[in-house]
Amino acid sequence: MLTRIDHIGIACFDLDKTVEFYRATYGFEVFHTEVNEEQGVREAMLRINGTDDGGSSYLQLLEPTREDSAVGKWLAKNGQGVHHIAFGTADVDGDAAAIRDKGVRVLYDEPRTGSMGSRITFLHPKDCHGVLTELVTSAAAR
Numbered sequence: 001m002l003t004r005i006d007h008i009g010i011a012c013f014d015l016d017k018t019v020e021f022y023r024a025t026y027g028f029e030v031f032h033t034e035v036n037e038e039q040g041v042r043e044a045m046l047r048i049n050g051t052d053d054g055g056s057s058y059l060q061l062l063e064p065t066r067e068d069s070a071v072g073k074w075l076a077k078n079g080q081g082v083h084h085i086a087f088g089t090a091d092v093d094g095d096a097a098a099i100r101d102k103g104v105r106v107l108y109d110e111p112r113t114g115s116m117g118s119r120i121t122f123l124h125p126k127d128c129h130g131v132l133t134e135l136v137t138s139a140a141a142r
């Protein structure tokens, strides 16, 4: 069951400048940073709030580490902005399988590693009314 917004993924050209904008404008501080080579991103997670199921909601600021990555290609085509939305679940495997059975393309056969040791998969934006959609089981929920 999808129980919360885990994060909103925002693509940017310069992670440090974008982090500074969110800090100076809204007062959001960096909760976590990492490089995910498989996904081709350098990212900063800004924690916005906790939720009833013990998980949290974040903004995920994403800078590509290579031009041919998903975010790099998207930035070249669209410029900066909202790249994807991510729903939190305690069971990414089960939810992904159930959604696949409804005819929506799930991009990975098995969930891969996301921020902070989470397990993630993606739904194809063309099957989701134009929204690239991620499913996340956070490390804490496992």
Ligand code: CMX
Residues within 6 Å of the ligand: 009, 039, 041, 060, 062, 070, 071, 073, 074, 077, 083, 084, 107, 114, 115, 120, 122, 124, 125, 126, 130, 131, 132, 134
């Ligand atoms: N939101 C909405 N539509 C998108 C999209 C996005 N983020 N990215 C691509 N599309 C659309 C494109 O506009 C294009 O549509 P048209 O054919 O109408 O022009 C279509 O999908 C195909 O796009 P593409 O540029 O040819 O790109 P690819 O097919 O090579 O890749 C996708 C698209 C979704 C398969 C790829 O971006 C992907 O695998 N995404 C999942 C991984 C990811 O995004 N990782 C970065 C985030 C990591 C994290 O969150 O931790």
Ligand code: CO
Residues within 6 Å of the ligand: 007, 009, 060, 084, 086, 134
């Ligand atoms: Co994400």
